[in-house]
Amino acid sequence: MSGSPVDQVxxxxxxxxSARLAETMAATLCAFPHVVIVDNGSGDGGPARLRELLPHARVIERATNGGFGRASNEGVRAATTPFVLLLNPDCHIDMASLARLLDTLQRYPTAGLVAPQSWRPDGTAQVSYRQAFFERVPRAPYRVPDATCSAKWLHGCCLLIRTQAFARIGGFDEQFFLYYEDDDLCLRMHQAGLECLLEPAANALHVGGASSGGSAKVAFVKAYHYARSRHLAIRRYQGPKAALGYLVRTLLGGVPAVPLYALLLQRDYTIRWFGWTCAAAASLLRLAAADPSASGHRPGSQP
Incomplete structure (x- = not known):
């Protein structure tokens, strides 16, 4: 690669x-000459603060929250470099690890993206790669690999992507508002003949869950979109029958689980099951109202 590696990213x-993360974000991003920040309609003053701290960054303010995939696509379209580093606000990577990621993509020209091994602040290794979500594998403790490896899924908190490869597969599918968009991206990369790699020699620090807060409303929205996105993913990769089974099981499990956990004063489980149940019910209602001939899901169709 010619020139400084960071100039290509x-x-x-x-x-x-994410306003409360502005200072820590700036400490990470100030070293990068090319930065695009897409704010998903936060209304918390974060974009203005980031403009002060990172005057060289392009800050795009969306009027509404369009989901992670939509905002990421908008950010990648604004990039003019051959590589894009998708980085969560609560994630940090240093220049040495970025250089290792770039070197990995150079060594493996058939790879579309590469992720570092991410770590929690307490030094615990985060699950950063695995098989496809629908593949049955024996349960085992997570083990950091000894060398570069290919995977069906990579954690989306930090991904170095070839810009052309991302455009080739159409970027993130914007139907996935939250959750499973990284599963779908990696699986479509594989379908296009592009490998997805984990590079354990590169490391990222990921706090996790620090961006959107922990209110009951946020917990419900996350649970709702988790179940909705899981249904979309199952439908796409396992078929309508498996997806319908998932919805029915979720609904039948949620009807008794919500009042039970509420009686037991288990707030987190109550909200989680309520969100899952609402998502399953909404998806079943949409399926019932849809044309049966359109039940086979495909990219770009409505869930």
Whole structure:
């Protein structure tokens, strides 16, 4: 690669109510000459603060929250470099690890993207790669690999992507508002003949869950979109029958689980099951109202 490696990378960071992370974000992003920040309609003053701290960054303010995939696509379209680093607001990577990621993509020209091994602040290794979500594998403790490896899924908190490869597969599918968009991206990369790699020699620090807060409303929205996105993913990769089974099981499990956990004063489980149940019910209602001939899901169709 000619020139400084960092000059070939645009960092794309999607924020949502991340104002309290502005200083730590700036400490990470100030070293990168090309930065695009897409704010998902936060209304928390974060974009203005980031403009002060990172005057060289392009800050795009969306009027509404369009989801992670949509905002990421908008950020990548604004990039003019051959590589894009998708980086969560609560994630940090240093220049040495970025250089290792770039070197990995250079060594493996058939790879579309590469992720570092991410770590929690307490030094615990985060699950950063695995098989496809629908593949049955024996349960085992997570083990950091000894060398570069290919995977069906990579954690989306930090991904170095070839810009052309991302455009080739159409970027993130914007139907996935939250959750499973990284599963779908990696699986479509594989379908296009592009490998997805984990590079354990590169490391990222990921706090996790620090961006959107921990209110009951946020917990419900996350649970709702987790179940909705899981249904979409199952439908796409396992078929309508498996997806319908998932919805029915979720609904039948949620009807008794919500009042039971509420009686037991288990707030987190109550909200989680309520969100899952609402998503399953909404998806079943949409399926019932849809034309049966359109039940086979495909990219670009409605869930």
């Amino acid at each position: 645009t960092v794309v960071c999607v924020t949502y109510r």
